Amino acid sequence: MLESTGIEGQAGPIPAAAGIGLRFPHHELVLQTHPAVPWFEVHAENFFGGGSARRTLEAVRRDYRLSLHGVGLSLGSAEGLDRSHLERLAALVQSIEPALVSEHLAWSVVGGRYLADLLPLPMTEEALAVVCAHVQQTQERLRRPILLENPSSYLTFAHSSIPEWEFLAAVVNRTGCRLLCDVNNIFVSASNHGWDALKYLNALPAQAIGEYHLAGHAVCTLENGREVRIDNHGSRVAPPVWALYEQALRRLGPRPTLIEWDTDIPALDVLLDEAALAGDRLRSSATRSHACAA
Amino acid sequence: MPALLELQRAMGRALLAPSAPDAQTLGFEASPAFGVYRNTCLGTLTQALALSFPAVRRLVGSAFFESAAQAFIRAHPATSACLNDYGEQLPAFLAHYRHAAAVTYLADVARLEWAVNRALHAADVEALDVASLAKLDAAAVPALSFVPHGAVTVLRLERPADVIWRAVLDGDDAALRALDPDAGPVWLLIGRSAAGVEVRRMTALAGVFTQRLCAGEPLQAVLDAIAASIEPTGGESMADALNAVLADHLASARFTSWRIGEQAS
Numbered sequence: 292m293l294e295s296t297g298i299e300g301q302a303g304p305i306p307a308a309a310g311i312g313l314r315f316p317h318h319e320l321v322l323q324t325h326p327a328v329p330w331f332e333v334h335a336e337n338f339f340g341g342g343s344a345r346r347t348l349e350a351v352r353r354d355y356r357l358s359l360h361g362v363g364l365s366l367g368s369a370e371g372l373d374r375s376h377l378e379r380l381a382a383l384v385q386s387i388e389p390a391l392v393s394e395h396l397a398w399s400v401v402g403g404r405y406l407a408d409l410l411p412l413p414m415t416e417e418a419l420a421v422v423c424a425h426v427q428q429t430q431e432r433l434r435r436p437i438l439l440e441n442p443s444s445y446l447t448f449a450h451s452s453i454p455e456w457e458f459l460a461a462v463v464n465r466t467g468c469r470l471l472c473d474v475n476n477i478f479v480s481a482s483n484h485g486w487d488a489l490k491y492l493n494a495l496p497a498q499a500i501g502e503y504h505l506a507g508h509a510v511c512t513l514e515n516g517r518e519v520r521i522d523n524h525g526s527r528v529a530p531p532v533w534a535l536y537e538q539a540l541r542r543l544g545p546r547p548t549l550i551e552w553d554t555d556i557p558a559l560d561v562l563l564d565e566a567a568l569a570g571d572r573l574r575s576s577a578t579r580s581h582a583c584a585a
Numbered sequence: 586m587p588a589l590l591e592l593q594r595a596m597g598r599a600l601l602a603p604s605a606p607d608a609q610t611l612g613f614e615a616s617p618a619f620g621v622y623r624n625t626c627l628g629t630l631t632q633a634l635a636l637s638f639p640a641v642r643r644l645v646g647s648a649f650f651e652s653a654a655q656a657f658i659r660a661h662p663a664t665s666a667c668l669n670d671y672g673e674q675l676p677a678f679l680a681h682y683r684h685a686a687a688v689t690y691l692a693d694v695a696r697l698e699w700a701v702n703r704a705l706h707a708a709d710v711e712a713l714d715v716a717s718l719a720k721l722d723a724a725a726v727p728a729l730s731f732v733p734h735g736a737v738t739v740l741r742l743e744r745p746a747d748v749i750w751r752a753v754l755d756g757d758d759a760a761l762r763a764l765d766p767d768a769g770p771v772w773l774l775i776g777r778s779a780a781g782v783e784v785r786r787m788t789a790l791a792g793v794f795t796q797r798l799c800a801g802e803p804l805q806a807v808l809d810a811i812a813a814s815i816e817p818t819g820g821e822s823m824a825d826a827l828n829a830v831l832a833d834h835l836a837s838a839r840f841t842s843w844r845i846g847e848q849a850s
Contacts, residue, residue: 339667340707342777399666415589418589446618
């Protein structure tokens with residue numbers, strides 16, 4: 292039996308087991324076949340409306356634990372949070388009572404325009420204050436802690452003064468939020484910027500980690516010949532990311548782990564297969580930590 | 586060093602502009618990587634439009650659709666992260682997009698697809714309780730008006746966009762060849778039921794009646810406008826026909842509430 296290390300939501304915690312994203316092409320199949328997966332994560336914005344998508348979610352939540360993952364709240368927007376977006380998120384949280392709610396360390400809205408990407412923040416005291424204020428505002432409105440996900444990024448700012456891992460730890464300290472540790476994002480950003488991925492992992496506060504994300508990424512060559520890794524969620528998890536995940540389990544401990552796959556979405560079986568690979572690692576890490584404790 | 590708001594404004598402009606930004610003024614290193622963000626921004630919004638307008642995309646081909654979508658995105662950036670809500674202005678944009686002028690029915694197909702998109706995604710709202718209408722004083726009925734469900738749209742289109750839309754999505758080339766795009770205007774009712782999205786043709790009478798009711802006009806004003814504009818036809822009386830249309834709307838949960846002056850359900 293795995294110990295539950297998820298965060299308690301109204302519907303109970305998510306176990307430290309591997310779940311998958313519930314994506315539109317699989318809605319029918321999931322309802323019909325009831326796959327053996329412990330939990331699902333959904334993108335919040337896809338369920339802001341009603342109709343059949345919402346009916347599917349209502350049906351799925353009767354049988355599975357859910358994690359609600361926001362992609363558009365734009366916690367890093369200097370102009371402030373879009374209140375109507377926060378209200379829609381709050382209404383959805385109240386209605387489906389997810390076990391986890393997460394968002395990103397990024398921004399995507401300026402001048403009232405949604406730029407449809409998780410854009411990078413300069414790591415400055417000003418950005419830290421903005422993010423902390425918005426995490427606090429969100430947690431107060433939702434009346435629960437959220438998980439903040441570390442981003443993948445392709446450029447850094449000359450005036451950044453705080454390492455990203457320290458920035459994340461500071462948000463945790465100031466707001467009481469938890470962290471969603473995206474292992475693929477750490478690998479992608481570390482490769483792109485020449486950071487030490489293990490140093491990044493070691494700097495994260497272990498007790499604050501509430502979930503892991505795993506995904507595939509692409510390798511592209513830019514105009515200037517520089518190689519860049521792009522977090523496109525379009526393939527299987529890369530071997531070095533599995534290795535980094537094993538390190539994360541060792542250093543930070545087992546947590547609910549999500550397989551993300553959003554472009555070229557494969558058959559449901561492929562996702563379940565990938566989740567089983569994460570499940571194997573979670574189980575051996577739990578066995579190992581029990582052995583250590585004995 | 587730019588302040589955060591200043592930096593975000595500059596990046597926002599640069600993402601939607603066709604040329605590369607000046608990395609120096611934005612204060613970031615490794616500027617060629619900026620293209621990764623621009624590709625994601627434009628690609629995600631284009632994909633959202635492709636999901637909402639699949640028949641338009643098939644009619645013009647994916648390359649044309651992509652370039653039209655990029656022109657649209659720059660003219661009408663998204664204002665919400667809920668991308669099911671993005672694209673309302675695309676039909677009007679396509680109506681004036683000169684590269685698409687040869688496809689005379691394109692904007693009408695886009696109008697239909699936007700209505701279908703609303704029918705798919707509109708918020709769930711309780712239907713009007715029909716029993717509450719039975720208690721109304723007959724003298725108040727002329728002032729009665731309705732609030733339509735967000736999933737309901739009435740369209741009067743110059744081209745038979747419903748036939749084109751179905752044929753394109755079914756890949757039915759024979760149906761496309763057989764249709765006469767200049768056969769005259771059609772009235773369509775788009776909504777959703779438990780079975781899914783419904784696209785139905787209506788008579789001009791039912792169309793005008795429903796469109797005015799959905800605009801919140803009081804019943805008597807709607808009937809007066811119809812009497813002034815539509816020639817009565819033989820057979821079934823106009824009153825009977827309109828009663829049947831209204832009964833169908835009520836039974837099919839197309840209205841969510843009613844109002845008489847200050848009084849409301």
